[in-house]
Structure formats: C-alpha cells, structure tokens
Amino acid sequence: MDLITVSGPPSSGKTSVIIKTIESFLQRGVKVGVVKFDCLYTDDDELYEKIGVPVKKGLSGSLCPDHYFVSNIEEVVEWGNKKGLDLLITESAGLCNRCSPYIKDIKAICVIDNLSGINTPKKIGPMLKSADMVVITKGDIVSQAEREVFAMKVQSVNPKATIMHINGLNGQGAYELSTLMYDKDQNIITLEGRRLRFSMPSALCSYCLGETRIGKAHQMGNVRKIDLSD
Amino acid sequence: MPSIKQLKELTINELFDKYPYSKDFMLDHHIPFEGKENLIVDEVLDTIDEEHAEDQAIDVEKFKEQLIEYINLMLSFLGEEDESQTEVTILPGFYKDGSRENYDRLTIKSGEIICIVGPTGSGKSRLLADIEWAANYDTPTKRTVLINGNTLDTKERFSSSNKLVAQLSQNMNFVMDLTVEEFLDLHATSRLVENKEDVIISIFNKANELAGEQFKLTTPITSLSGGQSRALMIADTAILSKSPIVLIDEIENAGIDREKALDLLVSEDKIVLMATHDPILALMGDKRIIINNGGIEKIVDTTEDELNILSKLKRLDRIMLTMRNKLRYGEQLEFEEEI
Numbered sequence: 001m002d003l004i005t006v007s008g009p010p011s012s013g014k015t016s017v018i019i020k021t022i023e024s025f026l027q028r029g030v031k032v033g034v035v036k037f038d039c040l041y042t043d044d045d046e047l048y049e050k051i052g053v054p055v056k057k058g059l060s061g062s063l064c065p066d067h068y069f070v071s072n073i074e075e076v077v078e079w080g081n082k083k084g085l086d087l088l089i090t091e092s093a094g095l096c097n098r099c100s101p102y103i104k105d106i107k108a109i110c111v112i113d114n115l116s117g118i119n120t121p122k123k124i125g126p127m128l129k130s131a132d133m134v135v136i137t138k139g140d141i142v143s144q145a146e147r148e149v150f151a152m153k154v155q156s157v158n159p160k161a162t163i164m165h166i167n168g169l170n171g172q173g174a175y176e177l178s179t180l181m182y183d184k185d186q187n188i189i190t191l192e193g194r195r196l197r198f199s200m201p202s203a204l205c206s207y208c209l210g211e212t213r214i215g216k217a218h219q220m221g222n223v224r225k226i227d228l229s230d
Numbered sequence: 231m232p233s234i235k236q237l238k239e240l241t242i243n244e245l246f247d248k249y250p251y252s253k254d255f256m257l258d259h260h261i262p263f264e265g266k267e268n269l270i271v272d273e274v275l276d277t278i279d280e281e282h283a284e285d286q287a288i289d290v291e292k293f294k295e296q297l298i299e300y301i302n303l304m305l306s307f308l309g310e311e312d313e314s315q316t317e318v319t320i321l322p323g324f325y326k327d328g329s330r331e332n333y334d335r336l337t338i339k340s341g342e343i344i345c346i347v348g349p350t351g352s353g354k355s356r357l358l359a360d361i362e363w364a365a366n367y368d369t370p371t372k373r374t375v376l377i378n379g380n381t382l383d384t385k386e387r388f389s390s391s392n393k394l395v396a397q398l399s400q401n402m403n404f405v406m407d408l409t410v411e412e413f414l415d416l417h418a419t420s421r422l423v424e425n426k427e428d429v430i431i432s433i434f435n436k437a438n439e440l441a442g443e444q445f446k447l448t449t450p451i452t453s454l455s456g457g458q459s460r461a462l463m464i465a466d467t468a469i470l471s472k473s474p475i476v477l478i479d480e481i482e483n484a485g486i487d488r489e490k491a492l493d494l495l496v497s498e499d500k501i502v503l504m505a506t507h508d509p510i511l512a513l514m515g516d517k518r519i520i521i522n523n524g525g526i527e528k529i530v531d532t533t534e535d536e537l538n539i540l541s542k543l544k545r546l547d548r549i550m551l552t553m554r555n556k557l558r559y560g561e562q563l564e565f566e567e568e569i
Contacts, residue, residue, distance in 0.1 A: 024370070098287060115405055122258055125287040142405050144396045144467045145417040152420040157258055159300035162388045172359045175369055198287065
C-alpha cells in the first residue's frame with residue numbers, strides 16, 4: 001500500500017481536491033481509502049462515503065490535532081493494509097501553522113488557496129515549507145496576475161515543491177495530480193521507526209494541562225512573555 | 231550554477247551581490263544575518279542558535295538545499311529567452327464512448343484565435359486541461375499535445391515559472407488590497423521585469439483603452455467595475471504574463487471593447503483559445519473547434535460568408551450598445567431612428 005499525507009489550512013479545499021482525485025483513481029481501478037483527522041467536528045467522512053471509498057475519521061478533541069495524528073498514524077496504516085487498499089490518503093487540517101504531520105520519505109501534499117492572502121505562504125511553517133507538492137486551489141476566482149504572484153510566493157518559501165493548480169469544483173488538474181500521488185511500487189506495511197520531518201513545538205505549560213485561571217501565579221513550565229517595553 | 235560548496239566560500243554580502251534575490255529569501259525564512267554580513271554563509275547558518283531555529287521552524291541543512299534550489303530557479307527564470315513564437319499541435323484522442331476523434335491534427339500558431347464551441351458538459355474543460363498539461367497520451371482523452379513539435383518532459387510540465395497557459399474568465403475577481411499601480415508593480419516584480427515603470431504605464435494605458443470608463447493608477451483594484459477589472463486583467467495578461475497561450479472563458483459584452491482586447495492579445499503573439507456561446511466572438515476566431523460527447527467533432531475555418539455575417543452582427547451589437555448608453559444617460563429611444 002502507498003501512503004500520502006495531505007494537509008492544509010481549514011477551508012483551503014483539501015477534501016474537494018482529494019475527492020476529485022479519487023474519482024480518477026476509481027476509474028483506473030486503484031483502491032483508495034481515506035482517514036480524516038480533525039479537531040472538533042467534521043462531516044467530510046460522509047462525502048467520502050458518498051463516493052464509496054472506505055473512510056475513518058479521528059477527532060482530536062482536547063488534544064493538539066497534529067500530536068493526535070502522530071500518535072495514531074501507525075494504527076491507521078495498519079487499518080489501510082487490512083482493508084487491502086492500494087493507496088491510503090490521510091487528510092488533516094493544519095491549525096496553528098507551526099506543526100506539520102509529514103513523515104520522512106512519505107509523500108506530503110499541502111493544499112493552500114489563492115484567496116488566503118498574499119502573505120499566507122510566509123505565515124505557514126513546515127506544513128508548507130517541507131511539503132513535496134503544493135496544490136493551489138480557487139484559481140478560478142482570482143486574476144491571472146494574482147495566481148502568478150501567489151505561486152511565486154509559494155515557490156519562494158518552498159523552492160523544491162512541485163506546484164499544481166487544481167480546481168476543486170470541476171476537477172481541472174485532479175487527474176494530473178493523481179498521476180503524481182500514487183506509486184504502485186510503494187509497499188508501506190508499517191511506520192514503526194520512521195520519523196517526522198519536523199519536530200512539533202515544545203509547549204508544555206500549565207494551560208496545556210487544563211489550567212484556566214489567569215495570572216503569574218498559575219503559569220508554570222514553558223512560558224514566554226511578549227516584549228512590551230518602549 | 232551555485233552549489234552547496236559555494237556557501238562555504240561566499241560571505242553573506244557577496245551572496246547578496248551575486249544573487250540579489252537571495253536576500254529576500256533569507257528574510258522570508260527568518261534567517262538572522264544582520265551584523266554578520268561579512269561572514270561566510272555556511273558559518274552564519276551553522277551558528278543559528280537552536281532556540282531561534284525551533285521558534286522559526288528552520289531546518290538548517292534543508293534550508294541550505296532550498297537556498298541553492300531557489301537561486302537556480304531564479305537563474306533559470308532570468309536566463310530564459312522569451313520564446314515569442316509558439317506552436318501547439320493537438321493529436322486526436324478518444325470520445326467518452328471510446329471511439330476515435332475524427333480529425334487529423336490541429337496546429338495552432340502564435341497570434342491565432344481559436345474558438346471552442348459546444349454544449350455545456352461536452353468536454354471543453356477537458357480540452358483546455360489537456361492543453362494546459364501538455365497531454366502525452368496520459369489523460370482520460372488520450373490526446374497528445376505537442377509544443378513546437380515536441381512533447382514536454384515532466385520537469386517542463388511542472389515548472390511553475392514556465393506555465394503554458396494563462397486563464398481569464400468571467401467569474402474572476404481581484405482580491406488583493408492594493409491600488410492599480412501597487413498591484414502592477416507587485417506582478418512586475420514577481421516576473422523580475424527590468425523596465426518596471428514603462429511596463430506598468432503601458433498596461434495601465436492599454437487597460438484604459440479597453441475599458442469603457444477610465445480609472446486611475448491610484449484606484450484600489452477591488453473597487454474597479456466589472457468591465458474595468460476585465461480590461462486590466464486582459465492588458466496585464468497580454469503584456470506581463472509569460473504564458474504563450476491564453477484561455478478565455480467568455481468575455482462579457484458590457485464595459486469592454488472585446489475586439490480591441492483580442493487584438494491586444496494577438497499583437498503580443500499569444501495563442502488565444504476562447505470558449506464562447508456568443509456568435510460574434512465565435513466568428514472572430516480564425517477557426518472554431520466544435521466539441522461534443524467529450525471529443526472534438528469538427529474543426530471549421532471561418533468562411534467568407536460568415537465574415538459578412540459577422541460585420542452585420544457587429545452592427546447589431548453597436549445598435550444595442552448605443553441604446554444601452556442612451557438609456558443610461560436618461561434619453562428616450564425612438565424605434566424608427568434606432569433600427
């Protein structure tokens with residue numbers, strides 16, 4: 001089974017792009033399954049069910065979603081193998097822009113949209129910087145110039161990535177993306193011993209542990225102060 | 231071509247002198263180089279303190295590779311000769327039902343306008359996607375698209391600085407919070423244009439020629455009218471976009487001189503492919519492609535007779551426009567005189 005991790009900011013079009021891509025996989029007889037990671041709520045699993053692919057969802061709830069992802073990915077791979085998939089796609093929303101779920105030597109796609117603003121590529125950390133492919137969506141509603149400028153900005157934070165423009169509504173480009181996503185010779189049985197591409201932020205403070213009170217007396221662990229001096 | 235080795239030989243200042251764009255790249259990646267400009271690049275990178283690296287999510291080894299990659303990318307971007315003459319050839323593939331498309335080969339040259347007609351859902355977008363991707367018997371239609379007689383290799387296909395196709399469509403909007411001038415400046419900067427001021431002015435003037443109502447360099451792009459936006463997009467694409475092929479999905483009649491717009495694109499040696507339902511636009515093309523059931527059914531040259539009809543249609547169009555303007559400015563229409 002081949003594995004690919006897709007992530008990107010909320011509402012950038014990850015699910016639409018994946019669904020359009022899966023449609024072209026299904027036509028070619030490639031067996032695809034999806035595991036959707038989210039934080040509080042998602043009904044995207046229903047969209048995947050609708051097109052008839054095996055799907056599981058995981059909600060991280062009170063945990064950091066990317067930490068939750070890493071703690072579960074091994075079992076997710078097991079599930080995919082048990083289902084006899086050719087390709088397992090994981091989808092997760094990058095929420096703080098500092099984490100990324102990418103694993104060394106496992107293909108990683110970041111989905112980002114043209115409407116998110118010209119400085120957004122700079123604001124997104126490892127999720128964009130260390131992706132192998134960057135899919136840019138919503139190009140059908142902005143001007144050619146903005147598309148070109150946006151693609152340049154993406155290229156300048158991640159010069160190595162393959163950049164693709166995909167229309168998540170009509171699927172333009174999705175077939176092409178599918179040819180890059182799946183490698184039938186990949187056979188991933190387990191992720192045991194593999195490593196993340198990038199460490200997650202080192203945050204462990206009293207608020208991580210459920211503290212709700214405000215004030216110095218209640219702050220412990222990894223605390224940093226904003227510089228407010230004149 | 232720079233290599234990792236050069237990072238061990240050049241100082242930060244020398245790097246910036248040699249590759250000016252590398253400074254922005256370093257800034258974008260939050261590399262702390264201030265005050266260390268006379269030190270060797272490699273040393274500066276290797277001595278980034280761990281806390282800063284973790285804070286800014288910098289992976290030093292990876293950054294070195296990316297820096298080299300970026301410089302190479304910019305070098306190839308700058309070094310490319312603008313190939314003004316492009317020829318696109320489409321070889322037949324298959325209809326949705328598996329039968330073969332019924333044409334020999336279709337060759338389109340720079341400066342030609344080709345219209346694409348056919349019912350909605352007939353396969354127009356797939357044809358456009360085949361061209362955009364330079365299909366090589368590896369898309370659902372199994373068409374082959376040759377650029378200047380050759381298929382493209384994978385690298386050329388995915389190069390984002392080298393995109394074949396620029397797109398313009400009815401539902402596109404400007405979304406940036408910039409004035410016309412700032413916007414054009416940003417686009418020109420990203421294209422590394424040398425004579426930026428001249429280019430900006432020439433786009434601005436052309437756009438105003440195409441638009442019914444005039445706008446200023448200081449007008450925010452988000453407050454341009456539909457016609458003005460379209461005009462600016464077309465002028466900008468014609469003059470600044472590097473892509474040799476322009477795909478147009480309908481241009482609305484209101485607020486823009488469509489004939490002038492097409493003339494502008496053609497004069498910049500673009501290949502124009504235009505999907506349209508409008509008979510005037512369809513006849514403005516040198517040829518039209520008729521699409522049905524997912525395949526190219528026919529390729530028709532615009533005939534002499536059709537050109538005569540076109541001039542009549544244009545006259546009708548002008549009458550409509552005059553009436554529209556009269557109504558807009560509070561005049562009354564009189565049937566006999568108008569038609």
